[in-house]
Amino acid sequence: MNKLTLVKVGGKIVEEPETLKQLLADFSKIEGFKVLVHGGGRSATAIAAKLGIESKMVNGRRITDEETLKVVTMVYGGLVNKQIVAGLQAIGINALGLTGADLNYMRSEKRPVKEVDYGYVGDVKEVNSDILSDLILKNVVPVLAPLTHDNAGNMLNTNADTIASEAAKALAKHFEVTLMYCFEKKGVLMNENDDESVINEITPALFEKYVAEGIIQGGMIPKLENAFEAINAGVKQVIITRADNIHTNLGTRIIKS
Amino acid sequence: MNKLTLVKVGGKIVEEPETLKQLLADFSKIEGFKVLVHGGGRSATAIAAKLGIESKMVNGRRITDEETLKVVTMVYGGLVNKQIVAGLQAIGINALGLTGADLNYMRSEKRPVKEVDYGYVGDVKEVNSDILSDLILKNVVPVLAPLTHDNAGNMLNTNADTIASEAAKALAKHFEVTLMYCFEKKGVLMNENDDESVINEITPALFEKYVAEGIIQGGMIPKLENAFEAINAGVKQVIITRADNIHTNLGTRIIKS
Numbered sequence A, B: 001m002n003k004l005t006l007v008k009v010g011g012k013i014v015e016e017p018e019t020l021k022q023l024l025a026d027f028s029k030i031e032g033f034k035v036l037v038h039g040g041g042r043s044a045t046a047i048a049a050k051l052g053i054e055s056k057m058v059n060g061r062r063i064t065d066e067e068t069l070k071v072v073t074m075v076y077g078g079l080v081n082k083q084i085v086a087g088l089q090a091i092g093i094n095a096l097g098l099t100g101a102d103l104n105y106m107r108s109e110k111r112p113v114k115e116v117d118y119g120y121v122g123d124v125k126e127v128n129s130d131i132l133s134d135l136i137l138k139n140v141v142p143v144l145a146p147l148t149h150d151n152a153g154n155m156l157n158t159n160a161d162t163i164a165s166e167a168a169k170a171l172a173k174h175f176e177v178t179l180m181y182c183f184e185k186k187g188v189l190m191n192e193n194d195d196e197s198v199i200n201e202i203t204p205a206l207f208e209k210y211v212a213e214g215i216i217q218g219g220m221i222p223k224l225e226n227a228f229e230a231i232n233a234g235v236k237q238v239i240i241t242r243a244d245n246i247h248t249n250l251g252t253r254i255i256k257s
Helices: A011-015 A017-028 A041-050 A066-090 A130-137 A160-171 A204-212 A220-232 B011-015 B017-028 B041-050 B066-090 B130-137 B160-171 B204-212 B220-232
Strands: A003-009 A033-038 A094-098 A106-110 A122-127 A140-144 A147-149 A155-157 A176-183 A237-242 A252-254 B003-009 B033-038 B094-098 B106-110 B122-127 B140-144 B147-149 B155-157 B176-183 B237-242 B252-254
Touching (some): A003 A160, A011 A017, A011 A066, A017 A066, A066 A094, A066 A147, A066 B066, A066 B147, A066 B155, A140 A160, A155 B066, A160 A176, A160 A220, A176 A220, B011 B066, B033 B130, B041 B066, B066 B140, B066 B147, B122 B160, B140 B160, B220 B237
Parallel strands (some): B094 B140
Antiparallel strands (some): A147 A155, B147 B155
């Protein structure tokens, strides 16, 4: 099976011309087939504010009303995505920007209203990876915006981490997939006050141990649970690292055993 | 050779949900392979105004400064393009939204400053139609936004009519191409005061005759010159028609002889 690396970067790095340029240079050094998934929340918040639309966040997720959906469709699918695509083309990478609506590659359903009404937010239901896989084998590098569609004419806002893990799982049918999450630290830390105390490898057994010992806690727990879920669904490994290390072996590897 | 119809629609039709829905329904009825090219100027102007950016037009073209480039990248490449793509997917058409940067399918150069500095406006230099053609043969319907790139990392604003004729000419290597321009009238009129006086067919000889007689005048002259240029470059025919007639035989056919 061919190797494929799917890198997810948050908004901060891709929204500044200088950090974006460095990221794309590092990304270009990754060997084998590649996919890039990006956020864009800071730009969305900034442009929403200029348009007089208040950004409401609950549990770190954006409440997406009709006007906010237009903003994220513009900003994620247009501004941020095309700047990345143009930047990759400039360094000889044949990038193709996609939302879930394009090629119907990722279909979602509007999240049911429970305690919180997230609005036009989509939970992923179906990933069509065949055309995506064909394009990748032709050396096309998909650049995935955090947007899906409901196949009934509506775009939906979908978290970039979710796009990354769902795409990685679907592409695992075609490739040996490494899913790489960029993070502000160099990896999962043994000691949160020591940025150099990166844990090299986490297996399910080690994860349980570290959680029991309080070494892994807070927001890192669901992040790692998602990583194990991806691995159980066929992804070869998940790496949590800092953006400037994506082309190295540094970071925390999450593996089956 | 397989038949392909490339339809160009202006902004007005694609920017209102109701007219967009009708357009996409009519578009879906066109037999054979298809491409859609869209504008979006009204939305760009409206969003620019909300962001406090004044829209300056010279000779019907938008002066595209740095901030305006961001707006058109968002609006054409994100908002308008993805609403069309999602709308097509909803009626079973496997649409793929593209700017010139995506797949590097259309490269341009920033227009040299002469009497007017148009800013970040691109004149088309190269169209790579091979991957596009492969996708079309897999029943993918490209939806082309009026944006190109310079292959040096910059998006550039490019007129939708130009995108349509350049894409049509390049695709003529792979398909028997009909290039269809949507217009507010049912076609080129024999008498501008009679909307029903549509000229069915214009050849180069008839064009000369109608211009000499003053029947064809004003902005229709460069439009038809561009049509003949496309035909001389391999496009089979150009049709000028009203958006609600794209799935019929109505309108004005521009042919070689």
